[in-house]
Amino acid sequence: MADGAIAARFRLAYSGFTLDVDLELPGRGVTALFGPSGSGKSTALRCMAGLARAPDGLLKIGSDVWQDEAHGVFVPTHRRALGMVFQDASLFSHLTVKGNLDYGMTRARVTAAEAGRDALCEMLDIAALAARWPDTLSGGERQRVAIARALLTRPQLLLMDEPLASLDVARRLDVLPYLERLRDELDIPIIYVSHAPEEVTRIADEAVVLDRGRVVARGAPLDVLPSASRLVEGGRFGVVNALKARVVAVDDAYGVTRLAHPAGEILIAARLTTQREARVVMRATDVALAMSEPRDTSVRTILRGRIEKIDATESALAFVTLTLVGGDRLVSAITRLALDELRLTVGADVFVLVKSVALDERGL
Amino acid sequence: MPTSEDFAAIWLTLKLATIVTFLLLLIGGPLAWWLARTHSWLKGPLGAVVALPLVLPPTVLGFYLLLTMGPHGPLGRLTAFLGVAPLPFTFAGLVVASLFYSLPFVVQPIQNAFEAMGDRPLEAAATLRASPLDAFFTVALPLARPGLVTAAILGFAHTVGEFGVVLMIGGAIPDKTRVVSVLIYDQVESMNYERAHWLAGGMLLFSFCVLLALYGRRRNGRYG
Numbered sequence: 001m002a003d004g005a006i007a008a009r010f011r012l013a014y015s016g017f018t019l020d021v022d023l024e025l026p027g028r029g030v031t032a033l034f035g036p037s038g039s040g041k042s043t044a045l046r047c048m049a050g051l052a053r054a055p056d057g058l059l060k061i062g063s064d065v066w067q068d069e070a071h072g073v074f075v076p077t078h079r080r081a082l083g084m085v086f087q088d089a090s091l092f093s094h095l096t097v098k099g100n101l102d103y104g105m106t107r108a109r110v111t112a113a114e115a116g117r118d119a120l121c122e123m124l125d126i127a128a129l130a131a132r133w134p135d136t137l138s139g140g141e142r143q144r145v146a147i148a149r150a151l152l153t154r155p156q157l158l159l160m161d162e163p164l165a166s167l168d169v170a171r172r173l174d175v176l177p178y179l180e181r182l183r184d185e186l187d188i189p190i191i192y193v194s195h196a197p198e199e200v201t202r203i204a205d206e207a208v209v210l211d212r213g214r215v216v217a218r219g220a221p222l223d224v225l226p227s228a229s230r231l232v233e234g235g236r237f238g239v240v241n242a243l244k245a246r247v248v249a250v251d252d253a254y255g256v257t258r259l260a261h262p263a264g265e266i267l268i269a270a271r272l273t274t275q276r277e278a279r280v281v282m283r284a285t286d287v288a289l290a291m292s293e294p295r296d297t298s299v300r301t302i303l304r305g306r307i308e309k310i311d312a313t314e315s316a317l318a319f320v321t322l323t324l325v326g327g328d329r330l331v332s333a334i335t336r337l338a339l340d341e342l343r344l345t346v347g348a349d350v351f352v353l354v355k356s357v358a359l360d361e362r363g364l
Numbered sequence: 365m366p367t368s369e370d371f372a373a374i375w376l377t378l379k380l381a382t383i384v385t386f387l388l389l390l391i392g393g394p395l396a397w398w399l400a401r402t403h404s405w406l407k408g409p410l411g412a413v414v415a416l417p418l419v420l421p422p423t424v425l426g427f428y429l430l431l432t433m434g435p436h437g438p439l440g441r442l443t444a445f446l447g448v449a450p451l452p453f454t455f456a457g458l459v460v461a462s463l464f465y466s467l468p469f470v471v472q473p474i475q476n477a478f479e480a481m482g483d484r485p486l487e488a489a490a491t492l493r494a495s496p497l498d499a500f501f502t503v504a505l506p507l508a509r510p511g512l513v514t515a516a517i518l519g520f521a522h523t524v525g526e527f528g529v530v531l532m533i534g535g536a537i538p539d540k541t542r543v544v545s546v547l548i549y550d551q552v553e554s555m556n557y558e559r560a561h562w563l564a565g566g567m568l569l570f571s572f573c574v575l576l577a578l579y580g581r582r583r584n585g586r587y588g
Binding site for chain 1: 484485487488489490491492493494495496498499502503506507509
């Protein structure tokens with residue numbers, strides 16, 4: 001979509017709150033709608049899909065008007081060029097995987113070649129599943145088929161409603177890399193509803209934070225999530241940083257790989273023999289801060305940065321946003337006690353100790 | 365041994381049950397769909413009306429149907445106006461009566477199947493460009509298939525087993541309204557126990573086989 005920004009305005013009473021949002025969303029990239037359950041994020045998504053109807057709603061996708069109640073316009077769901085992925089995949093149990101994939105594609109009058117079917121199935125690793133029945137698939141496979149099924153209609157907009165929430169942690173890690181690959185390869189906007197900060201920080205370009213039906217913050221995930229993560233249970237543990245770094249050397253004897261980053265060397269406990277670049281992830285709670293360079297510590301990854309912002313929550317934790325040497329940003333979660341005792345302030349130069357660095361499952 | 369009289373009654377019974385089952389699936393499908401998905405206040409009253417034959421004595425149902433179809437009833441006036449024969453004591457009258465009598469056995473399994481599937485499959489179909497009618501035929505009906513099969517079996521079997529309503533509406537006219545259950549009654553009345561045995565035993569076997577098929581399918585079936 002060209003300059004196709006999305007304009008969405010919905011006001012709708014639901015389960016005790018009133019959803020009241022007025023959003024301009026970018027015409028590409030992943031925008032996350034983040035918030036606790038009952039915040040209205042799924043309802044907002046359903047309004048975009050046309051599955052719920054806000055009485056005075058407005059929805060424009062680029063030059064297309066899907067809803068403009070002031071002028072009596074409401075395009076029903078099946079005439080909207082959108083794809084939707086539900087939390088529970090919602091594959092049709094009476095059709096095979098191939099039947100499910102064909103269902104939307106034929107109705108959207110898209111040929112397999114136009115939809116890039118083979119490449120898409122390859123990318124999502126579902127090419128071998130064509131003849132299988134949905135109830136024989138794993139949760140992760142089901143979700144990948146559902147994603148392919150939605151994309152094969154060549155939608156102008158992809159809506160994802162907590163696509164990983166029904167999966168266990170291991171399956172989630174299975175699917176996450178595919179979502180990241182989609183984000184990088186699709187040129188349509190993706191609206192991604194989630195209450196998991198980890199998914200949002202890893203996948204989204206922008207996060208819109210909803211609480212009780214209203215937008216309370218929006219911006220880059222690392223800017224808004226540290227303070228917004230308190231809205232969801234366990235959310236403060238879910239803020240995750242992602243950095244790109246260059247592979248320098250693989251130490252076969254110790255089974256580790258050294259990566260170069262402008263802020264310092266990153267050590268990862270794995271052999272990365274096939275990659276020249278890697279994307280690594282580190283939880284905010286695994287990132288510690290020190291005012292002077294620690295000499296005798298087991299932590300091998302020590303980066304340099306400057307404190308840009310401090311969000312002290314009401315709980316024991318504070319989120320410290322850092323600008324690393326080289327410009328990347330990183331969030332550290334430390335106790336408020338440590339914050340005060342070390343007298344950390346905005347602008348201070350600090351050493352950033354990363355206890356555990358995980359490789360993003362996806363190569364670059 | 366069964367006589368030609370018996371075979372005529374069996375043929376008539378099967379013909380009645382087949383026609384009624386077919387019509388009930390046509391009527392009951394959309395009715396079940398509406399009952400499963402509506403939020404209208406009519407859902408309760410209409411659902412109760414559909415279920416009435418489950419609890420009413422067949423004589424009550426038959427009595428009112430007889431009045432409705434009689435010369436002073438609305439259906440009777442309609443048939444008179446159209447210039448066709450009055451419905452009571454005809455095969456057509458039996459079909460109409462059986463439609464009411466077996467309605468809940470067809471509507472309820474289908475309605476349950478539609479309700480159990482929920483909105484999600486239809487929403488998914490809509491996001492894949494299927495119109496509501498398209499989604500009904502390509503998603504809702506196939507997913508409700510176990511309910512449809514149950515409905516057809518129960519509707520058929522229940523119509524075969526009908527007695528009281530038939531007697532009230534149709535009497536026992538050979539080749540027109542004398543179905544198996546009525547013939548058995550006639551034989552017993554005339555003390556022809558041996559002839560009654562053939563038919564009664566046959567009904568027993570038939571009903572057992574139908575129910576066995578139904579419950580066996582439920583246990584082993586792919587869709588339960």
